[in-house]
Amino acid sequence: MRLLFTTWAWPSHLYALVTQAWACRAAGHEVVVATQPALVEETGRCGLPAVAVGHDVDAVAMVRGYALGARKGGVPGGRGPRAAGMLLAHAESMLTGLIGLGRRFRPDAVVYEPTALAGPLAAAALGVPAVRHLYGTDLMARARNVLPGLFAPLAARHGLEAVDLYGRLTVDPTPPSLQPPTAPPAVPVRYLPFNGGGRPVTLPPSGRPRVCVTWGHTMAKLSDRYFLLPGVVRALHSAGLEVVAVVSAAQVPLLGQLPDGVRVVVDAPLHSLLGGCDLVVAHGGAGTVLTALHHGVPLLLVPQLPDHAGHAAAVTAAGAAGLLEAAEVSPERLREEAGRLLDGGTARAAARRLQEEMRRQRPPSAVTADLEAVTGRPA
Structure with missing residues (x-):
């Protein structure tokens, strides 16, 4: 053909x-x-x-x-x-x-x-x-x-x-x-993840819950104010979590001063990182959602575009994610929702059910x- x-x-x-x-x-x-x-x-x-x-x-x-x-x-x-x-x-x-x-x-x-x-x-x-x-x-x-x-x-x-x-x-x-x-x-x-041709990064084992924060490529192109990643990273780091920020080279200037101990990974394929993570906090893009589920990792999603809202609603209804509207994002709400998703086990179990569904x-x-x-x- x-x-x-x-x-x-x-x-x-x-x-x-x-x-x-x-x-x-x-x-x-x-x-x-x-x-x-x-x-x-x-x-x-x-x-x-x-x-x-x-x-x-x-x-x-x-x-x-x-x-x-x-x-x-x-x-x-x-x-x-x-x-x-x-x-x-x-x-x-x-x-x-x-x-x-x-x-x-x-x-x-x-x-x-x-x-x-x-x-x-x-x-x-x-x-x-x-x-x-x-x-x-x-x-x-x-x-x-x-x-x-x-x-x-x-x-x-x-x-x-x-x-x-x-x-x-x-x-x-x-x-x-x-x-x-x-x-x-x-x-x-x-679904077999492909998130670009960058060099894969493997994270070492951690003694703390590890959260990956990524905001895709779209939101930073639209406006700095839509790129919520720096504030999300600071909020979650203050909760004692290990935070990994996955960004593109173009987004690095938007990060500002991040707390000591935050790992910043630049231009690496997302799928290479997520096997060692306990939660993904993101914008709700389809590739991010499916890559996380491929690894059986639950998500906390803050959608800002209609298609992101649609993907986020579907995975939240399946029990594998938490959902925050952009207007309700605050350090307190982020820490509260991340803690709930990490501690309860329900979202992780739902993510693993979807992972098995994908593998079949x-x-x-x-x-x-x-x-x-x-x-x-x-x-």
Whole structure:
């Protein structure tokens, strides 16, 4: 098979596709990743062939728009319409280039992460199946009645009608317990963490409860005030916990003066650290949540964006996390919730149940057979 993977230029969305793309290449299939120019270099660092299509969109400004409650790009209404407008802008920027690449590459299927909606449109134009690859709780399921109308003009410009933006097949690395009942049927796959190509860091054993604090990559890009990690680290360190702050190099200047004894780890893959941790305190990104659950580690989540809130709500409902609204974050509340999650054992047990649920799923190598079936093209 020839498989065209695609995502817009957001690293965490790319990382969600990496292990499946690797599995397909290892099975003898030809893989190309198409993305906006800003992500081509990072795709290469992930060990995958990359081709730039379209042009870059200022995603940070658009996310900042709905995070701050402003109107951006002429898209009126609440956060949902503004977020959908952002996805449309990405699709518009990529679609012509993606179709052109497809005509040269001649893929048997287009594999896309659920917000890269140029993917199913290009697949329809090329006459091949579209395969949706989730990266967490299927939050796009609730937009099923909204997206077709929003994307219809773009489809029509390319001579397309009634394109199913949800693809012929969905691949899902999320434990079923975290999916809403409205989610469409999916092929389950085991979640294997990939958090970037940095050097792994292994933590030595500790005599105290160890808490990993990470705030992903998005929030610091939007505004310093959304990057809550320094205050969280200080609050938890004062409770006598061993605190490990996992940050990117770009976030280091935002840390300020941290207390002595706080370990700061820079540009290391999160999955290399979490096996030695007792709790993860984070923003609620899908990759962070699933990586923690892969290790059976409970979480304390402070979501600030709608998708983070959706992932956080799912894992909290499953009993594996505590949840704090950003407005209620204080040193006292952070210490109280962290202590409850560390001392009770209930959240740890729930996280381990989800870990076992994930381990029972088939590995990405097995999903290549489903891709072969949907395309009718074995290796």
